[in-house]
Amino acid sequence: MTRLDEFSGRLAFALDDFQQRACVALEAGHGVLVCAPTGAGKTIVGEFAVHLALTSGTKCFYTTPIKALSNQKYADLVAVYGSDSVGLLTGDNSINPHAPVVVMTTEVVRNMIYANSRALDGLSYVVMDEVHFLADRFRGAVWEEVILHLDPSVRVVSLSATVSNAEEFGDWIQAVRGDTTVIVDEHRPVPLSQHMLVGTRMFDLFEPAHPSVTRSAAKRPARREVNPELKRYIRHRMLLADDSDGRSRGGGRRGGGPRGHRRGGARGPSRPDLVSRLDREGLLPAIGFIFSRVGCDAALTQCLRSGIHLLTPDEAQTVDAVVDRHLEELSPTDEEILGVEEWRAGLRRGFAAHHAGLLPTFRHAVEELFVHGLVKMVFATETLALGINMPARTVVLERLVKFNGEAHVDLTPGEFTQLTGRAGRRGIDIEGHAVVVWTAETVPDQVAGLAGARTFPLRSSFQPEYNMAVNLLGRLGLAGSRELLNRSFAQFQADRSVVGQARKVDDAQRRLRKLDLELIRAAEDRGLEPGGALAEDPSGNDEDFDEADAADAQPYGGFLGYVQLREDIRRRERDLKFERRAAHNQSTVADLAALKRGHVIGLHGGRHRGIAVVLEPAAQSVDPKPLVLAQDAWCGRVGSRDFVNPPQVLGNMRLPKHVDRRTGRGRRDLASALRSTGIEMPRGRSKKRAAAADDRELGRLRSTLRAHPAHRLDGSDDLFRLAERRNRVVREIVSAERVITERTSTLGVQFDRIVAVLAELGYIEIASDRSGAEQVTVTASGELLSRIYSESDLLVVECIRAGVWDRLAPHELAAVVAAMVFEARRESFAGADAMPGNAALRRALADTVDIWRALTALESRHRVDATREPDTGFSVAVSLWASGRTLTESLAAAGERGQLLSPGDFVRWNRQVVDLLEQIRLCVGPGTRLADSARAAVAGIRRGVVAAELG
Template sequence: MSRLDDFTGRLDFGLDDFQRRACEALEEGHGVLVCAPTGAGKTIVGEFAVHLALATGSKCFYTTPIKALSNQKYADLAAVHGSASVGLLTGDNSINPDAPVVVMTTEVVRNMIYANSPALYGLSHVVMDEVHFLADRFRGAVWEEVILHLDPSVRVVSLSATVSNAEEFGDWIQTVRGDTTVIVDEHRPVPLSQHMLVGSRMFDLFDPQSTAARRAGDGSRERPDVNPELKRHIRHRILMADDRGDRSHRGGRRGGGPRGHRRGGGRPPSRPELVGRLDREGLLPAIGFIFSRVGCDAALAQCLRSGLHLLTPDESTIVDEVVARHLEELSPADEEVLGVDEWRAGLRRGFAAHHAGLLPTFRHAVEELFVRGLVKMVFATETLALGINMPARTVVLERLVKFNGEAHVDLTPGEFTQLTGRAGRRGIDIEGHAVVVWTPETIPEQVAGLAGARTFPLRSSFAPEYNMAVNLLGRLGIDGSRELLNRSFAQFQADRSVVGQSRKVDDARRRLRKLDIELTGAAQNRGMEPGVVLDDTVLDDTGADDVDPYAGFLGYIQLREDIRRRERDLKFERRAAEAASTVADLAALKRGHVIGLHGGRHRGLAVVLEPAAQSADPKPLVLAQDAWCGRVGTRDFVNPPQVLGNMRVPKHADRRTGRGRRDLASALRSTGIEMPRGRSKKRSAAADDRELQRLRSALRAHPAHQINGGDELFRLAERRNRVVREIVSAERVIADRTSTLGVQFDRIVAVLDELGYVEVVVDESGAEQVSVTAAGELLSRIYSESDLLVTECIRAGVWDDLAPNELAAVVAAMVFEARRESFAGADTMPGNARLRQSLAQTVEIWRDVTATEARHRVDATREPDTGFSVAVSLWSSGRSLTEALAAAGERGQLLSPGDFVRWNRQVVDLLEQIRLGVGPQAPLADSARAAVAGIRRGVVAAELG
């Protein structure tokens, strides 16, 4: 019996074709890359790798991107193979680490590789679950580091969501890992139906006839049409809402109609109405994705205030038992401050919230109850879509816009696919359902575009950092480090993108040779020496009568090109300055300012009703004198907007109804403000530009200036110059793309050299030899975003005399990053003089580090943020959870219990790195050990284990 037959014999279901092909490849000794949709069952391939390792007496690492997924996978594998055979390593949690199968976060295996850990001996397989995480801009490089560094004998099992460039990714893995089988499967085992909920009515998103035709196998791969009934209903709803608004205005009510109705179609259903509708349709359990923690909590609160009950009394009793088990580690005082009663009340009725702000214990309870069918509706942020096993019958999206930390952006097709991929439970549901809640901003065609796209392309985020650099140099030397960078997926993609540019260069060079032959022939026809015409020297007028006008002819043509380019640059600079002025002036507009509109469909006066919400791309809301109302931006202005006057705008001005807009427009026209006649002429920048004047003088003085401009030589020479520009541009693109990683690496090495982490020596042959110093060895053991700053502070000894709780406070400033712009600097940090002095010294070192980085053109290290320092200092010194959370709140962070535990985890992680890095004899190691012990208690201990 084959090992695959033995494995499948223990399953209560058969393997799909893609699963069987991947497992067969593994048994034959190949590595595999499996790309398949969410919920398709990719992890069965990883579980077979575990089975193979145990059957052959070797070891398997199962890596995941997040600790929650590691914990879940550990529980799954331990249930199958026994706790003696399975271990867990997540940085802050260690269970049976010497087991033949160890589940871990990807960073742990990366750190093992750099430390040359004995745990790597006997390793035969590494499963990289959710390997598409290598596109993550913060942590993605870790996946590439592991793939590149693992011993060639290790079989890598890469499991990825469906990506549009799976073949390219597979080609790279085959290049760097050797024998790898690439398996791409786009079939969903449970079909997904797309819907839109408009008010209280549910519609299929796509035309049922075209969808049925496609499923019947008519051979068409075109996207089906949007349901015409859906579009008709939305148009009718918008018209009815506008009509209600006009009637209510005539009846004396202002503000857009009856309370609760929005412009253009009315309000969406409340959360209790939504859940009730899903329940009646038989679409529960469901996940409602809401892209904010506050929104998730608000949705839960709405359901709690309603009379909604989704569980029977017997089911509620089971919920009580599960909740009690998860709360065993919490004291009554902790339960009160954490709001356990309200949280439990929602669970007993069948609904819950799930996001990173919740205490992990709460999230684990929600996950268990959801899997057991005892949570029917969960309101969650998108983190739930990252591999956690919580499949549902239905996924609901209330909006197609999310905040990415910097701005509100539209969901990408990949994000839409990842979220809706949770719908449809294999072996339970015949089909899954994705429901988008309609609002006036939601366009059915936009939803159809998201639903019909083939997800997202995988782009590498790999870039050298300080810790990576010293580890690479210590293991591979300077040449080996550069060679490894050249084998990264980032470089692989850059090289592939260069192929097209290289073809352009080759083609342009062929055309250049042909033009030179034509120019030579044209010169010979005039009885001239070809070399005279092809000379690109720029000649000055010598004043001699016998100077050949064709001498330096290509140089003359180049002067003409230089003049044209300078004129274009000056024009661009003027437009850029005007655009910047337009942005500033639009951002400065206030309510009641009257401006002039000169372009687009609307001309004439306009009054500002709402100032711009942001300064980066300001778009104030205006009403024009023709009663049009909308937002205007930089594209609507050729010149910066000019405030022509002011108009009093009523506090509750009605801009939502046609009647209200017409009244405002009439008031605008009656102000007497007039549009300016004509526009002031601006002196051209070219008139005062010295470089342009110099070029024009050189052109007039050149001997070739006397030649007739229609000469065939001019035409050929200008064509030649265009081809030369093509070559220069393409070669610049090639140089930029092929040298980016190498340039970054060299700059980082220069910083490390200046600060004494490496020594760079050039030998007699001119070759560089780089060695890692003792300081570099310390840096190689600090895995933090602020790794260089942490190591510099340790070297300077500015943390040596701190008490354990004070050290925890300073270390917290290295890891903490506020979710909002509420930075807390060291100068505002309360506490004793010793702590304040240490923080001030830390900031001084940070300034020195960033100055060094600026000299070498390296991105600056993030400034320390003390926003969590008071809270961790209080907590690690034994104060209550209530006091610690209140301290964080007083500093403007409004820290949630989940964030409190998460930041404590990160402080513990860095403290442990410091303890191990400085060695057991250093006083700082004792302080770090005591600080960790102070943090590991209560709710934090319950999560750290």
């Protein structure tokens, strides 16, 4: 009996074909990449790797992108193999870490690799669940680092959602890991039906297949047509909405259209009506995706205000028991501020919200109740689609637009597929259902395009960072580090795109040769010498024409020379324009860097116009961005791109020592004071510099052009159209060759710049050996940096080296570390100039900001992306909490625009502060004052709701 037979014999279901093929390949000693839709059962392959490790006496690491998934997978594996065989490592939790099977987040195994941990001894399999996460622009590089660094003997089991370039991804894994079997399966085990809900009527999105379509034809991919009845009904409602809106305004509609539709009959149903409709249709349990925490909570409140009850009294009692178990760690005071009673009331009626703003224990309770059928309708943000085990019969999308942190953008086909993939419970539902709620902005053809797309391409987000660079240099040296970068998926994709660009160059060069022949013949027909760099191929065979055999004439002789002369003039004019623009930009940059606090300048571009006062000078000189407050109370940083002309100092304004720019009231008061200064914008704008008509080279070229015999030709002649076609092809070749150069050197250039920063700061030492090869030594400071995993890693270590945190009390250290990790949502950024707390803390924060400014100036000089500015928005809250204050006080101190920080965010930021404090404690070593302070700060934070979540 094979080990696969042993494994499958314990399952309650037969393996699907793709699962069988993947497991067979794994048992045969291959690595595997499995790409399959959400809910298809990819994790079975990962669980077989666990089985293989246990039966062979080796180790298996099961990695996931988020802690919630790790916790869930740990519970699943413990239920099968027992707690003695399975461990958990997530940074927050460490349970049985020396077990033969350990579930962990991907960052943990990356850190083990860099630390040469003994835990890697005996490792035979690493499962990388949700491996498509390597496209994540913030954390994606970790997946590539693990795949590249793992010992070749380790078999990697990569599990991915369906991506459109699975074959390309598989080719890369085969290139860097060796023998890997790629298995792509696009079949959903539970079919998915697409619907649109228009008012109270439910329609199929697509027109049913015609009965006459043969079975073989039905299997072929084809563009499915949108249901014509759906389109007719929407047109009818739009007409009714227009008519109703017009009558309501007395027959005249000013600015009607979509705005009127939203007021009239083109609205979606209310949330209670939506839930009632789904219940009547037998489509519960359902997940309603709403791309806003506030929207999720509002939907829950609307349902609570309705008379809908989805659970029986017995089911409600079961809910109470589950809720009580999850709330054991909370005090009565905590329960009151967290709104437990209202939350419980929703659960007892079968409703819930699920988003990152909720306390994690609340989310875990919702997930457990949903799995057991005791939550019928959950309103969730898209984070629920990241693999949490909450399958539903139906998924509902109210909108096809989401806020990505910077702007409202349309959902991509990949996001639509990921969200709707939750619909359809295997072994329970015959089919799943995806329902898009129609509004005036929702076009059925757009929905059909999302539903019919083959998901999304996987793009690497890999790029070198400080911690990565120093770890690579310590392990592999300079040459080895560059070689590893060349093996990354990012470089693999760049190289493949270069192949495409090279094909473009070859094709363009063939077209260029043919155009040259046409031009030569056309010129001869008009009695002109062809001249130029090419002569007619004597063989007359265009395909075999060789430029090396061409006759070389005078630089601008003949018609081809004339064509080249025109192109050289165009290029010279373009270069002069670029030089003028660069000189103008340098002037703007210099003026921006020279601005001082209190200077009043004028803003001409973008959304903000009028006068503005400088609150904080620029921190760097290459791309200076001073912080300003405009007369309309907008506050932000402005750079050279925001100015048509260099900024002009119009006057000065006296500013208080501490400016309140964090609150809306403070900004409004400051804007009012600015307007009252009487300083006004200048009435006219300075004129742009005139064109460099006196450029000698350009003058010489133009004189040569006027004297050329071909210049007397009629400008509308076909010969000139041919010439312009030729020049376009030449420009196409130049552009493609430039792309090739850029793409083949981007990662290497970034890495070399980071190495230069590290060398200048003393984290590495570079010397040449006898052969002239560069040798790198990682210094003691570099060793320290290699153990700090943070977005602000270099800033943290610079502060440790400078000793500016050494004398802080534990709660003060927690506050300054919070400024390293906290990042406010949207417009609540506190920035570095908001210095909270006592004198010692304010001094430490001010010193930290000074170090940050010096660091960003250095980064700017080396053209490295600037380290993120410290944000003190959470510093007061964590300081209060670490010093023993209540949850109510701590939450209030972290308020944004008068709103309490959500409990979920409060716990999440405390987690990150604890994580960095622990890193600092371990790095600086026992017995130091900083290590003792970090240990005490962690102890102060690990209490109450935070302790309940951190374990």
